[in-house]
Amino acid sequence: MSKTYDHIIVGTGQATGTLLGKLIPSGDSIAVIEGHKVGGSCVNYGCTPTKTMIASAKALHQARRGSFFGFETGDISIDWSRIIDRMNEVRNKSSDGLTNWIESTENVDLIRGWAAFESSHTLKVNDELVQGKKIYLNVGTRPTAPPIEGLEDILWLDSERLLELNELPQHLIIVGGGYIGIEFSQVFRRFGSKVTVIQRGGQIMPQEDEDIAKPIHEFLSEEGVAIELNASAKKVEKTSTGISLTIEKNSQQKQIDGSHLLIAVGRKPNSDKLNLGATKIEVDKRGFIQVDGKCQTTESDVFAVGDVNGHGAFTHTAVNDAEIVLDHLNGGVRKISDRIPIYGLFTDPPLGRVGMTEKEALENGHSIMKATKPMAEISRAKEMGETKGLAKLIVDADTDLILGAAILGPGGDEIINMFAAIMHSHIPCKKYRDVVLVHPTVSELMPFVLEGLKQVK
Numbered sequence: 001m002s003k004t005y006d007h008i009i010v011g012t013g014q015a016t017g018t019l020l021g022k023l024i025p026s027g028d029s030i031a032v033i034e035g036h037k038v039g040g041s042c043v044n045y046g047c048t049p050t051k052t053m054i055a056s057a058k059a060l061h062q063a064r065r066g067s068f069f070g071f072e073t074g075d076i077s078i079d080w081s082r083i084i085d086r087m088n089e090v091r092n093k094s095s096d097g098l099t100n101w102i103e104s105t106e107n108v109d110l111i112r113g114w115a116a117f118e119s120s121h122t123l124k125v126n127d128e129l130v131q132g133k134k135i136y137l138n139v140g141t142r143p144t145a146p147p148i149e150g151l152e153d154i155l156w157l158d159s160e161r162l163l164e165l166n167e168l169p170q171h172l173i174i175v176g177g178g179y180i181g182i183e184f185s186q187v188f189r190r191f192g193s194k195v196t197v198i199q200r201g202g203q204i205m206p207q208e209d210e211d212i213a214k215p216i217h218e219f220l221s222e223e224g225v226a227i228e229l230n231a232s233a234k235k236v237e238k239t240s241t242g243i244s245l246t247i248e249k250n251s252q253q254k255q256i257d258g259s260h261l262l263i264a265v266g267r268k269p270n271s272d273k274l275n276l277g278a279t280k281i282e283v284d285k286r287g288f289i290q291v292d293g294k295c296q297t298t299e300s301d302v303f304a305v306g307d308v309n310g311h312g313a314f315t316h317t318a319v320n321d322a323e324i325v326l327d328h329l330n331g332g333v334r335k336i337s338d339r340i341p342i343y344g345l346f347t348d349p350p351l352g353r354v355g356m357t358e359k360e361a362l363e364n365g366h367s368i369m370k371a372t373k374p375m376a377e378i379s380r381a382k383e384m385g386e387t388k389g390l391a392k393l394i395v396d397a398d399t400d401l402i403l404g405a406a407i408l409g410p411g412g413d414e415i416i417n418m419f420a421a422i423m424h425s426h427i428p429c430k431k432y433r434d435v436v437l438v439h440p441t442v443s444e445l446m447p448f449v450l451e452g453l454k455q456v457k
Contacts, residue, residue, distance in 0.1 A: 002122060002128075002129035002130055002131050003031075003129075003130050003131070004029075004130075004131040004132070004133070005028075005029045005030060005031040005109075005130060005131070005132050005133070006028035006029045006030065006132075006133050006134065007019075007023055007028055007029070007030045007031070007132060007133070007134050007135075007136070008030075008031045008032075008033065008123065008130060008131075008132030008134070008135045008136070009030065009031070009032045009033070009135075009136045009138060010033045010115045010123070010135065010136065010137050010138060010139055010274075011033070011034065011040060011137065011138035011139040011140060011306070012032060012034045012038045012039055012040050012098065012102075012138070013039070013040025013041060013042060013138050013140050013306050013307075013315075013318055014040060014042050014043075014306070014315045014318045014319050014322075015136075015138045015305040015306045015318040015319060015321055015322040016032065016040070016136075016138050016322075017098060018319050018322035018323060018326070019136060019138075019305075019322045019325070019326065020032070020101075020102070020105075020108065022326045023326075024105055024107060024108065027107060028107065029107055029109075030107055030108045030109070031108075031109045031111055031130055031132065032102055032108060032109070032110050032111065033111045033113065033115045033123070033125055033130075034110065034111075034112060034113075035112070035113050035114035035115070037095060038095050038098050038099045038102070038110075039091075039094055039095040039098050039099075040138070040140055040306075041140055041141075041160075041307075042315045042318075043091055043094045043095050043098070044091055044095060044160075045091075045159055045160040045163050046159070046315070047315055048090055048091045048094050049087045049088075049090065049091045049163050050159075050163075050183060050184075050187075050346075051346060052086060052087045052090045052091070053083065053087055053163075053187050054183065054187055054346055054348070056083050056086065056087075056191075057186065057187040057190040057191060057348075058190075058348050060076060060078060060190050060191070061190050061348065063076050064076050065385070068385055069385065078168070078191055078192060080167065080168045080191075083191070084163075084165075084166075087163065111125050111126075111130070112126075113125040113126040114273060115274065116273065116274055116275040116278075117274055117275045117276060117278040117279050117281075118275075118278055119278055119279070120278075120279050120280065120299050120300075120302070121133070121135060121301070121302070123135070133301065134301045134302075134303070134329075135301065135302045135303070136302075136303045136304075136305055136325065137271075137274065137289060137297070137302065137303065137304040137305070137308060138304075138305050138306045138308070138318070139269075139270040139271065139273065139274065139306075139308050140269075140270055140306055140307045140308055141267035141268060141269050141270060141307040141308065141313070142267060142268060142270055143158035143159060143160070143263065143264070143266075143267055144265065144266050144267055144268045145158075145263045145265070146175070146233065146263070146265050148175075148233045148234065148235065148236055149234060149235040149236070150235055150236045150237050150238075151236055151263075153237075153238065154236055154237075154238050154243055154261065156236075156243075156261045156262070156263055157260055157261060157262045157263070158262070158263055158264075159180055159184075159262075159264065162184065162262055165260075168188075168191055168192060168193055169188060169193045169258075169259045169260040170193065170194065170241075170242070170258075170259040171193065171194040171195070171196070171242070171257070171258040171259045171260070172184075172185075172188050172193045172194070172195050172196075172258065172259070172260050172261075172262060173195075173196050173198065173243070173245055173256055173258040173260070173261050173262070174195065174196065174197045174198065174262045174264055175198045175233045175245075175261070175262070175263050175264065175265060176197075176198070176199070176262075176263065176264035176265040176266075177197050177198075177199030177200075177201075177203075177204035177205065177206070177227070177229075178204075178205065178206070178207075178264065178265075178266075179205065179343075179345045180264040181197055181262070181264035182197070182204055182205060182216065182220070182345065182347060183345065183346055183347060184262060184264065185197050185220060185225045186220055186223065186225065186347050186348065189220075189223050189224055189225050190223070194224075194226075194258075195224070195225045195226065196225075196226040196227075196228065196256055196258065197220075197225060197226070197227045197228065198228050198231050198232075198233055198245070198247055198256075199227065199228065199229050199230075199231065200230070200231065200232050201229070201230065202229055202230055203217070203229065204216060204217055204220075204227060204229075205345065207357070208351075208353070208357060208406070209357045209358045209359055209392070209406070211372070211390070211392065212351065212353075212357075212390075212392065212406050212408055215388060215389055215390065215408060216345070216347060216351065216408065218388075219347075219349075219388045219389075220347075228247060228249060228256075230249055230250065231247045231248065231249040232247060232248050232249075233245055233246075233247055234246045234247060234248050234253065236261060239257065241257070241259060242257070242258055242259035242260060243257070243258055243259070243260070243261050244256070244257045244258075245257075245258065245261060267307070267313070268286065268287060269283075269286070269287045269288050269289065269307065269308045269310070270308060271283050271287050271288070271289050271308055272287055276289075279299045279302070280298050280299045281297045281298055281299045281302060281304075282297070282298045284310065286310070288308065288309060288310030289304035289308050289309050289310070290309075291303070291304050291309045291311070291336075293324075293335030293336050293337055294324060294325065294328040294335060294336075295309060295321050295324055295325050295328075295336065296325075296328070303325050305318060305321035305322050305325060306318035306321060309321065311336050314343055316342070316343075317339070320339055321336070324336060340354060340355055340420060340423050340424060341353075341354065341355065342354040342355075342416065342417075342420050344412070344413040344416065346413060349375070349386060349388055349389045349408060349409045349410050349412060350408075350409075350411075350412045350413040351389075351406065351407070351408045351412055351413070352405075352406070352407045352408075352412040352413045352414070352415055352416025352417075352419075353404075353405070353406050353407075353416065354404060354405050354416050354419050354420045354423065355394070355402065355403050355404030355405060355419075355423055356394060356403045356404035357394075357404060357406070358370060358392075358394055358404070358456070360404070361394050361396075361403050361404060362456070366396055366397075366398075366403060367396070367397040367398055367455075368394055368395065368396060368397055368403065368455075368456045369394075369395045369396075369397050369453040369454060369455050369456065370392065370393065370394050370395070370453065370454065370456055371392070371393050371395075371449050371450055371451070371452035371453040371454065372390050372391065372392045372393075372449070372452065373390060373391045373445065373448070373449045373452065374387075374389075374390045375387045375388060375389045375390060375391070375408075375409035375410070375442075378409075378442055378445045379440055379445075380410075380440045380441055380442045380444075380445075381409060381410055381442055383440065384410055386409070386410040388408075388409065389407075389408035389409035389410075389412065390408055390409065391405075391406070391407050391408075391409065391412075391445070391446060391449050392405065392406045392407075392408075393405050393419075393446075393449055393450065393453070395429055395450070395453055397455060399428075400428040400429050400430060401423070401426060401427075401428060401429070402419060402422060402423050402429060402432075403423075405419040407419075407446075409442060410442055411441075411442050411443065414443075415442060415443045415446065418443060418446070419446075429450050429453075432447055432450070433447045433450055435447060
C-alpha cells in the first residue's frame with residue numbers, strides 16, 4: 001500500500017529549500033526524497049565548499065604579497081588538514097541545517113533513498129511506494145568523462161572526489177578549461193601544487209569573448225598554472241608516483257606526468273536514474289528533462305527544476321526555477337524565458353557575466369556599441385593593488401539598452417548584479433549615467449565606462 005502526499009520533491013538541491021519555504025506554510029503533506037547528501041551539489045561539493053577553499057587560497061596569496069603592501073610575513077606554509085576541516089565545517093553546517101529543518105517540520109517527511117517512477121505519479125523508494133499529487137524533480141547532474149584510454153583503470157578525480165583528498169596533490173593535471181577546471185587550477189596552485197590545464201580548444205573559458213578569456217589566461221600563467229591549448233587527452237596510465245597522461249597537440253603527442261588527474265569537461269543529467277519510461281516525461285538527446293516555460297514536464301503536475309531541465313547550471317537558476325513553479329501554482333505568469341543569463345567565475349580576480357557576449361550579440365543580429373575599461377585605470381583597484389582585468393559593456397545601438405556586461409576585476413562577481421537589475425528594469429544607458437554612486441569604489445566607475453562606447457562594425 002502506498003502513501004499519498006500533496007507534494008513530493010525528489011532531490012534536495014537549492015530549489016528544494018525555495019519550494020519548501022512556500023509549501024510548508026500551506027499545511028499540505030510533503031515528502032522529500034534524497035538518495036545522497038542533503039543539500040545537493042551546491043552545499044556539498046559545489047558553491048559552498050569550493051568558495052570556502054577559494055577564500056583560503058586568496059588569504060594565502062595575499063599573505064605572500066606582504067612586501068607589496070609594506071610588511072613582511074616570513075615563510076608561508078599551509079595546513080592542508082585545517083583547510084579541509086574548515087571547508088567541511090562550513091558545508092556540513094549547511095547540510096545539517098537543511099536536514100534539521102526538514103526533519104523537524106511536522107508536515108514534511110524526509111525519505112532516504114533513490115526514487116524511480118512506477119507510473120506517472122507513483123515513485124518507488126527502498127521497495128516502498130509513494131504517490132504525489134504534484135511532483136518536483138530536482139535531481140541535478142553529475143560529472144561526465146571524455147573517452148580517454150585507460151581512464152577506467154585509474155582513480156581519477158571529479159569535482160566531488162577532489163574535495164575528499166587527504167593530501168595536497170603534488171601535480172594536479174586538469175582536463176577541461178571551463179569554469180570548474182579554471183577555478184580549481186588557481187586554488188591548488190596557490191596551495192602549492194603544480195598545476196597543468198588541458199584545454200581542447202584555442203582558449204580557456206571558450207564561451208567568453210577572447211578579450212575576457214585572454215587576461216584570465218594571463219594571470220593564471222603568471223601564478224604558475226601551465227595551460228595547454230588545442231590539446232586533447234588521449235591516454236592515461238598509472239605510474240609509481242601517480243599518473244602519466246598522453247596528450248595530442250598540433251598532431252604531436254607528448255606525456256605529462258602528475259600525481260592526480262581531475263576531469264572537468266562537463267556534466268550529464270541524472271534523469272536516467274528515474275525510470276522515466278514509466279511516465280510521459282520526455283528528455284532531449286542529452287537526457288535533460290523537457291519542460292515548458294513554467295518548468296512543467298510533459299506529464300501533468302510533474303515539474304523539473306534545477307540543472308536537470310537544461311535551462312541553467314547554477315544555484316541561482318535552480319532557485320529561480322522554484323520561484324517560477326511557485327508563481328505558476330498561485331496563478332502567476334513568470335516563465336523561464338524572462339530571466340537574463342548571469343553567472344560568475346570565482347577566480348581572483350573574479351569574473352561576473354550577464355546577458356550576451358559580444359559574439360552572441362552580433363550573431364543575434366544586433367547593431368551594437370561596446371566599451372571597455374581596464375581595472376588599471378580605476379583608482380580603487382589601484383589602491384587595493386588589484387589591477388588585473390577589465391570592465392566590458394555591450395549596448396544595443398538602436399535602443400540604448402545594455403545587452404551584456406562582463407566585469408573581470410575586484411568585486412566583479414558582486415558588481416555584475418547591478419547590471420542584472422539595470423537590464424531587467426530596461427533602464428537606458430543615458431539614465432544609468434545619471435546615477436550618483438559611492439566613491440571610492442570600483443562600481444562607481446561603471447557608468448563612466450559608457451563614455452567609451454564605440455560602434456562595432
